[in-house]
Amino acid sequence: MRRQAGAHPAAAGVTFYDRSHAGLHTLASDLEAKGDQAAAGRLLEAMQGVEADIAASPPPASMPADVGRLIVAARTGLDALSIRPPACMTS
Amino acid sequence: MKPRLAVCLVLLAALLAACSSGSGSSASGGTGDLVAETASYDLAVGPPSRFIEGLLAPDQRSIAYGTVELRFCFVGAKKATQPCRLGRTYRATFLPIPGTSLANPPSVPTALPPSQARGVYAADVAFDKAGFWEVEASARIDGKRRVGKSALQVFEHHFVPAPGEQAQPTDNLTFASPGVPPAAIDSRAANGPIPDSELHQTTIAAALAAHRPVLVVFSTPVYCVSRFCGPITDMVQGLAHDYANRAAFIHVEIWRDFDQHQVNKGAADWVFKNDDLTEPWVFLIAADGRITARWDNVATRAEIEPLLQQLPVLPK
Numbered sequence: 001m002r003r004q005a006g007a008h009p010a011a012a013g014v015t016f017y018d019r020s021h022a023g024l025h026t027l028a029s030d031l032e033a034k035g036d037q038a039a040a041g042r043l044l045e046a047m048q049g050v051e052a053d054i055a056a057s058p059p060p061a062s063m064p065a066d067v068g069r070l071i072v073a074a075r076t077g078l079d080a081l082s083i084r085p086p087a088c089m090t091s
Numbered sequence: 092m093k094p095r096l097a098v099c100l101v102l103l104a105a106l107l108a109a110c111s112s113g114s115g116s117s118a119s120g121g122t123g124d125l126v127a128e129t130a131s132y133d134l135a136v137g138p139p140s141r142f143i144e145g146l147l148a149p150d151q152r153s154i155a156y157g158t159v160e161l162r163f164c165f166v167g168a169k170k171a172t173q174p175c176r177l178g179r180t181y182r183a184t185f186l187p188i189p190g191t192s193l194a195n196p197p198s199v200p201t202a203l204p205p206s207q208a209r210g211v212y213a214a215d216v217a218f219d220k221a222g223f224w225e226v227e228a229s230a231r232i233d234g235k236r237r238v239g240k241s242a243l244q245v246f247e248h249h250f251v252p253a254p255g256e257q258a259q260p261t262d263n264l265t266f267a268s269p270g271v272p273p274a275a276i277d278s279r280a281a282n283g284p285i286p287d288s289e290l291h292q293t294t295i296a297a298a299l300a301a302h303r304p305v306l307v308v309f310s311t312p313v314y315c316v317s318r319f320c321g322p323i324t325d326m327v328q329g330l331a332h333d334y335a336n337r338a339a340f341i342h343v344e345i346w347r348d349f350d351q352h353q354v355n356k357g358a359a360d361w362v363f364k365n366d367d368l369t370e371p372w373v374f375l376i377a378a379d380g381r382i383t384a385r386w387d388n389v390a391t392r393a394e395i396e397p398l399l400q401q402l403p404v405l406p407k
Binding site for chain 1: 151209314315316350352
């Protein structure tokens with residue numbers, strides 16, 4: 001998705017909403033339930049940044065970096081819940 | 092509530108898919124039943140009020156558009172102890188989350204990628220007993236009848252202010268509030284200006300004192316955790332632009348400080364009840380200070396606008 005965000009931002013938006021959006025909301029909700037408000041906050045802030053990028057026309061040049069920030073926040077959240085992230089998120 | 096392993100495994104799969112470099116958005120069609128999720132907050136015994144239910148295909152595509160059938164059964168006052176005996180059928184219509192409407196929507200329930208359609212089905216439903224209930228949602232999709240079930244709790248009374256009640260004269264934060272971090276007025280303002288300036292000019296208390304109708308949205312644009320989150324604040328901003336001569340329009344940010352788990356008092360007065368914070372909410376308050384209507388979780392312009400059009404134009 002990060003690669004898509006640079007080359008094909010519209011496709012990255014589709015990928016975000018079709019494959020990641022609901023799961024990321026669930027992750028944020030579980031982090032809140034666990035009491036890790038800071039990790040939930042960073043994740044939701046990063047999601048909102050990507051959503052704003054997708055909604056912008058044209059998407060801003062910062063979109064790949066914002067997607068990268070979201071991946072870092074998601075990875076941190078998964079770590080906090082002791083869930084091993086997929087390999088592409090650890091490289 | 093502890094993190095749910097099964098949910099997290101689904102999440103992991105979703106994240107794994109998100110890492111892939113493929114650009115395709117289609118998912119394989121599922122053949123099983125539907126995944127149903129009750130999206131309503133604050134259900135209570137009483138006259139019919141809006142009930143909303145989200146439906147997903149097993150492959151996580153949204154079920155959207157057309158109508159579905161809802162049937163309910165009571166399964167116990169304290170816990171689910173009795174068999175589900177389904178009652179009458181309610182026909183529920185689709186409410187698209189703002190910003191996700193299709194130009195040419197299908198006329199029947201259809202499984203669509205979330206990037207194309209997200210929303211809930213709504214029907215006015217009356218509950219006659221407090222306790223635990225189940226809802227069965229059924230729809231004909233691709234020629235086959237599909238069914239999903241979810242559980243819900245109905246309380247003796249509403250916890251969140253409801254139509255007919257007097258609105259609380261809340262002193263929510265505005266541009267004029269001294270010493271307030273901008274993000275406490277709108278969570279999107281952490282690194283920039285406060286958006287939707289028309290929504291932060293006055294308080295609910297001041298509007299009530301002036302006998303002006305009020306449309307107020309309680310929301311946190313950044314920190315919303317509902318899977319049905321959408322640009323509800325922007326939708327209210329659009330209404331404020333078009334109907335400024337009929338009502339006051341107010342956005343109350345939920346969080347004073349999200350990291351410190353501090354809720355704005357103006358939001359807590361209304362939506363932090365029974366030890367539970369629910370958002371977003373939209374309330375329409377009449378000039379006499381009584382709540383006319385409320386919308387939980389998902390609110391659409393199509394539902395709110397007709398009520399604003401019925402309000403008289405305010406004197407200048």
